[in-house]
Amino acid sequence: MRYISTRGAAPALAFDDVLLAGLARDGGLYVPETWPRFSADDIRALRGLTYAELAVRVMAPFVGPAVAERDFAALVEDAYAGFNHAAVAPMVQLDANDWLMELFHGPTLAFKDYALQLVGRLFDHVLAAKAERITIVGATSGDTGSAAIEACRDREAIDIFILHPKGRVSEVQRRQMTSVLSPNVFNIAVEGSFDDCQDLVKAMFGDERFRDQVNLSAVNSINWARIMAQIVYYAFAATALGAPDRALSFAVPTGNFGNVFAGYAARAMGFPIERLVVGSNRNDILDRFFKTGAMETRAVVPTLSPSMDIQISSNFERLLFDLFDRDGAALGAQIAEFRQTGRFDVTDNQLGHARAGFDSHRLDDDETVAEIARIHDETGHTVDPHTAIGIASGRAHRGDPSVPMVALATAHPAKFADAVEQATGERPTLPNQLADLYDRPERCIDLPNDLATIQNYVLTHARRAREVA
Numbered sequence: 001m002r003y004i005s006t007r008g009a010a011p012a013l014a015f016d017d018v019l020l021a022g023l024a025r026d027g028g029l030y031v032p033e034t035w036p037r038f039s040a041d042d043i044r045a046l047r048g049l050t051y052a053e054l055a056v057r058v059m060a061p062f063v064g065p066a067v068a069e070r071d072f073a074a075l076v077e078d079a080y081a082g083f084n085h086a087a088v089a090p091m092v093q094l095d096a097n098d099w100l101m102e103l104f105h106g107p108t109l110a111f112k113d114y115a116l117q118l119v120g121r122l123f124d125h126v127l128a129a130k131a132e133r134i135t136i137v138g139a140t141s142g143d144t145g146s147a148a149i150e151a152c153r154d155r156e157a158i159d160i161f162i163l164h165p166k167g168r169v170s171e172v173q174r175r176q177m178t179s180v181l182s183p184n185v186f187n188i189a190v191e192g193s194f195d196d197c198q199d200l201v202k203a204m205f206g207d208e209r210f211r212d213q214v215n216l217s218a219v220n221s222i223n224w225a226r227i228m229a230q231i232v233y234y235a236f237a238a239t240a241l242g243a244p245d246r247a248l249s250f251a252v253p254t255g256n257f258g259n260v261f262a263g264y265a266a267r268a269m270g271f272p273i274e275r276l277v278v279g280s281n282r283n284d285i286l287d288r289f290f291k292t293g294a295m296e297t298r299a300v301v302p303t304l305s306p307s308m309d310i311q312i313s314s315n316f317e318r319l320l321f322d323l324f325d326r327d328g329a330a331l332g333a334q335i336a337e338f339r340q341t342g343r344f345d346v347t348d349n350q351l352g353h354a355r356a357g358f359d360s361h362r363l364d365d366d367e368t369v370a371e372i373a374r375i376h377d378e379t380g381h382t383v384d385p386h387t388a389i390g391i392a393s394g395r396a397h398r399g400d401p402s403v404p405m406v407a408l409a410t411a412h413p414a415k416f417a418d419a420v421e422q423a424t425g426e427r428p429t430l431p432n433q434l435a436d437l438y439d440r441p442e443r444c445i446d447l448p449n450d451l452a453t454i455q456n457y458v459l460t461h462a463r464r465a466r467e468v469a
C-alpha cells in the first residue's frame, strides 16, 4: 500500500515513512492511494474474532509489507493487552436498537488510546529497524496529549513535547499529562487556545530546517496510522451487529474529524455503514458546513466538552480531498483561500456528496447537561459530555429504527466529573489505575504563544537535536 498527499505535491510513501512523517512535506495529509476492499465473505470471516485478531486483519492491507506480518500481530496483541476490559471495546445496549460502544478502557480513559497504544509501538519498531531517533511535537485540546504521552513515555527512540492551551483543559486531563515524569516527556502550557497550539505545531512542521534538526514527527490525528487503528472498532461493531448482512449507523462526537473519518474509511472498505452522524458542541463549524456548504471559522468558545473545542478540523481535509475528486492542486488552492479569508464554499454538487455520507447536529452546554441527565434517568448509564453529544446527535438523525445506531463513548465520565456531577448529582469516580492521580507530582513549563520561544525550548531539550548539534 502506498500513500499520497491531499495537496498532490509530496512524494507517495510506504506505510513506515507515512507513520514517521505525520504531515506531508507539501502541507497535506496522507491518505491511501486506494481503499482496500473487504468482500461480504471477508467480513463474515471476521465474526467471532477477538478485538486484537480482528484488528490485525483489518489493518494488514494498510501496513504490509512495511512491517512483517508476524511482528505486526505481536505489536497489536501487546497494544491492547493492558486495556481494563477483556472485550477491549465492549458495547452496551441503551434501547431496543441503540448501542453505546465504550472506547474508554485504555490507560488514559479516552478513545485515543485505541490508536495511540499501537502507534507508539509501531514507532518504536520502525525506528529500531532504521536506527533513528525522532522528536514528536503535538498539540492537544486535552485527551490526545495524555494518550500520546502514555504511548511514548520512556521509549528509547522518542522524545515527546506536548502543547496544551493553559487553563483550558480539565484538571484530570492536565494531571494525566503533567504527572508523567519520564525524562523524555515535556509538557508545555501555551498562553492561547487549542487552535493556537495547533498552528504552532503546523508552523514547526513548515520549518524544514527545524524539522530536520529534531527529526520532527507527529502523533496527533493528522497521522494516518491513527486513523487506520480507529477503523478497527467500526469494523468490530459492524461485525458484532450482523455485518455484512445487516447495516448499522454511528454517532460520533467530533472535533478534529479523525474519529468519524475512520468510519468513512470503514465504509469505503465495504463495511455496511449507513449514516455517520457528526456531533458538535457550540464550536460548530462542521455542523454549519454540512447545513450550508460554507466552511467558516469563528472564535473558539470553551465548553463542557473541551476535546471538541476546535474550529479548524485538520482531518476534514481528507474528506475534502475526495469531494474534490482527489485533485490535490485544486484542494490546495481552496485551503490557501480559507487560511487567508477564514472562509470557503464548496459547490452544491460537493455538498450533496458530503451530505450523502454524513449527518450533523450540535448541542450547547445546557443541552449537553440535560442529555447526560436524561441518559442517566432513562438507562441508568453515566456518560461524559462528549459521549452525550454523540448520543443526542444520533437520536436527532435516528432514521430507520431497524438499523442499529451505535454511539461512540469517547471518554470515561470521571474525566469530566464536574459536568457529570452537575447533570446527575453524582460524582463519577476514577478507575483504580488512576485513583491516586490527584496526589501525584506534576512537571510542566508555561510558555508564551510564540513560535521562536517554543522551538528554542524543543531544540534545547530534544536528544536528537543535541546529538546532531
Ligand SMILES: *Cc1c(COP(=O)(O)O)cnc(C)c1O
Pocket (backbone or CB within 6 Å): 110, 111, 112, 143, 144, 221, 253, 254, 255, 256, 257, 258, 259, 260, 307, 308, 386, 387, 410, 411
Ligand atoms: C479527541 C476527542 C474527541 C474528538 O475526536 P476527533 O477525532 O478529534 O474528532 C471527542 N471526544 C473525546 C473525549 C476526545 O478525546
